[in-house]
Amino acid sequence: MRDEKADPSRRRVLQTAVAVLCCGGAGVDAAMGSQAKTVDQITDPTTTAAKNMFRFEPNFVALSPGDELVFLNSTAEHTVHSVKQLWPSGSPPVKIFNKKEAKVRFDREGFYGFRCQRHGPYGMVMLVVVGHPQNTREIRSIVETMPAKARERSGFMDLLNRYERA
Numbered sequence: 598m599r600d601e602k603a604d605p606s607r608r609r610v611l612q613t614a615v616a617v618l619c620c621g622g623a624g625v626d627a628a629m630g631s632q633a634k635t636v637d638q639i640t641d642p643t644t645t646a647a648k649n650m651f652r653f654e655p656n657f658v659a660l661s662p663g664d665e666l667v668f669l670n671s672t673a674e675h676t677v678h679s680v681k682q683l684w685p686s687g688s689p690p691v692k693i694f695n696k697k698e699a700k701v702r703f704d705r706e707g708f709y710g711f712r713c714q715r716h717g718p719y720g721m722v723m724l725v726v727v728g729h730p731q732n733t734r735e736i737r738s739i740v741e742t743m744p745a746k747a748r749e750r751s752g753f754m755d756l757l758n759r760y761e762r763a
């Protein structure tokens with residue numbers, strides 16, 4: 598036990614991860630009785646790359662206007678925050694924390710970028726695309742120039758590539 602001194606923070610992360618993994622997801626959908634898609638927030642201690650250790654799952658979701666998403670496990674260190682540069686004007690911003698689940702409705706066509714406030718710099722980002730927006734080029738240049746760490750920027754670029762390939 599004395600070894601804990603070496604890295605107590607990592608130990609805490611692992612304990613949290615176990616709690617998140619064992620209690621997340623599956624039953625919630627049924628309990629809600631709806632077709633809403635769910636997005637989980639994962640801390641995965643089995644991966645060695647920080648980029649994948651903290652992640653939204655899935656990290657890309659395509660919706661139609663009026664659809665809803667349920668975000669799970671915005672607990673411990675995970676949060677769901679809208680990225681203001683990647684957000685349709687007029688849509689209300691999103692800030693979710695300390696909630697086992699929270700529902701968000703998407704009414705306008707466009708690109709909606711999310712980051713975990715704590716792990717965004719490690720690449721914990723996600724993209725919701727509502728409808729079939731055509732302004733990919735504009736969004737790309739925003740991602741290139743907005744204030745963000747390298748992993749966050751490349752995370753959004755990867756997600757935009759995925760949209761364009763779809």
Ligand SMILES: [Cu+2]
Pocket residue numbers: 638651652674675676713714715716717721
């Ligand atoms: Cu996080």
